[in-house]
Amino acid sequence: xxxxxxxxxxxxxxxxxxPRLVLRLKYEQDHEVFIxxxxxxxxFLCYAGVDALSDIAATGESDAVRALAxxxxxxxxxxxxxxxxxxxxxxxxxxxxxxxxxPTPSQHLELALWxxxxxxxxxxxxxxGVDDARYVLARLGPWAAEPIAExxxxxxxxxxxHCAQVLGRMGPHARAAGPTLVGALGxxxxxxxxxxxxxxxxxxxxLAPLLACTEPGREHELRVAAVRGLGRTHDPAAAPRVRxxx
Numbered sequence: 001x002x003x004x005x006x007x008x009x010x011x012x013x014x015x016x017x018x019p020r021l022v023l024r025l026k027y028e029q030d031h032e033v034f035i036x037x038x039x040x041x042x043x044f045l046c047y048a049g050v051d052a053l054s055d056i057a058a059t060g061e062s063d064a065v066r067a068l069a070x071x072x073x074x075x076x077x078x079x080x081x082x083x084x085x086x087x088x089x090x091x092x093x094x095x096x097x098x099x100x101x102x103p104t105p106s107q108h109l110e111l112a113l114w115x116x117x118x119x120x121x122x123x124x125x126x127x128x129g130v131d132d133a134r135y136v137l138a139r140l141g142p143w144a145a146e147p148i149a150e151x152x153x154x155x156x157x158x159x160x161x162h163c164a165q166v167l168g169r170m171g172p173h174a175r176a177a178g179p180t181l182v183g184a185l186g187x188x189x190x191x192x193x194x195x196x197x198x199x200x201x202x203x204x205x206x207l208a209p210l211l212a213c214t215e216p217g218r219e220h221e222l223r224v225a226a227v228r229g230l231g232r233t234h235d236p237a238a239a240p241r242v243r244x245x246x
Contacts, residue, residue, distance in 0.1 A: 002033045010040030016108035018044050019116060022136045025049055031056050031065050035072055042076040045103040047092045048139040050076065054089050095172040095202060102143050113137070113144060117151045120162040134162060138169035145170060149177035152184050152194075160190050168197030178203025185209055185222075192225035199229030207233065211241050 006024075009017050021041050025048060028034055034056055038049025053073045060066035073085035080100055082088040091097055105113075118124060119133040137148060148170075151163040164184060167174040178201055184194035195213055198206040210233075212218075213226035227245060230238040 002028075002030065003036055006033055006036035006040055010036065010043040014108070015044045015103065015106050016112055018046055018109060018140065019112045019136045022046065022048050022139050023132055025052060025139075026132070026135055031060050032068070035065070035069050039072050039076065042079070045101050046139075046141050047076070047080070047088065047097075047100065048141070050085070050089050050092055054085055057085065093171070095175065097173055098142050098175065100142075102141070105143060110147065113140065113147055117148070117154070117159055117163060120159045121154075121156040122158045123156070130162065134166050134169070137163075137166045142170075142173045142176070145174040145176045148174070149180035152180050152190065157189055160184070160187070161193055164190050164193035164197050168193065168200040171200050172202050174201045175203055177201065178206060182206055182209050185213060188219065188222075191219075192221045195222060195225040195229040196232070197229070199232030202233065204233075204235070207235055207237060211238065214241055214245060 006021070009021070018041065021037055024037055025034070028037060034049070034052045038053040041047070041049045050073065053069050053076075057066055057069035057073055060069055070085070073088070077083065077085045077088040080088060082091060082100075091100060116133040116137050119129050137144065145167065148163050148166055152160050154160055154163070164181065167177050167181060174197070178198065181194045181198050181201070181203065182205070184190045187194075191213070195210060198210060206229075210226045210229050214223050214230070223245075227242055230242055
């Protein structure tokens with residue numbers, strides 16, 4: 001039943017299902033369901049399932065399952081304008097994801113994103129719900145970076161903090177959030193998470209603000225986070241300051 005449902009949703013235009021499909025990736029055990037989850041997500045230009053598809057193509061439970069996974073991965077890659085499935089997986093985990101086909105989210109999908117952000121608030125705090133919301137938000141793709149960044153202005157500190165961490169988990173997918181993350185360095189409770197996120201997203205104009213956060217007299221937690229962020233940038237210009245700190 002789950003296999004058919006996952007396949008069937010890929011024949012619709014209802015992108016509101018994307019967050020629930022992404023969450024299913026976290027818990028699903030059946031290989032064929034995984035294949036159709038990944039296929040349907042790609043139909044909506046979300047490539048969060050390609051890792052699992054690649055793994056199943058290599059280590060699936062039967063020849064038929066491995067062949068189906070490889071076929072779907074190749075088809076998805078071709079439709080995305082990528083040479084093969086391996087290259088698509090690499091692209092999804094790098095700045096090249098910014099060049100992949102990008103969806104125009106419906107109002108329903110945007111509302112689903114904001115509902116997930118609300119699940120991070122103090123009012124709705126529940127450990128599994130928070131973890132699930134963070135998991136999904138971090139995997140929606142580059143289009144989600146800017147609306148998630150808007151949540152850094154939310155009145156609830158937990159929403160701001162968790163969304164900064166989500167942007168860090170997104171890595172290069174969240175590069176568009178760079179300016180907002182730099183602004184968040186000015187908020188003491190969110191600044192450490194923002195500093196680490198800036199290193200992960202690869203926003204080059206963040207180098208100077210991150211270096212400033214390592215200055216003596218700044219809060220210890222922020223200095224540590226800024227050093228971590230600088231390390232993740234792999235920018236040689238950060239090396240002298242980091243060496244001086246040690």
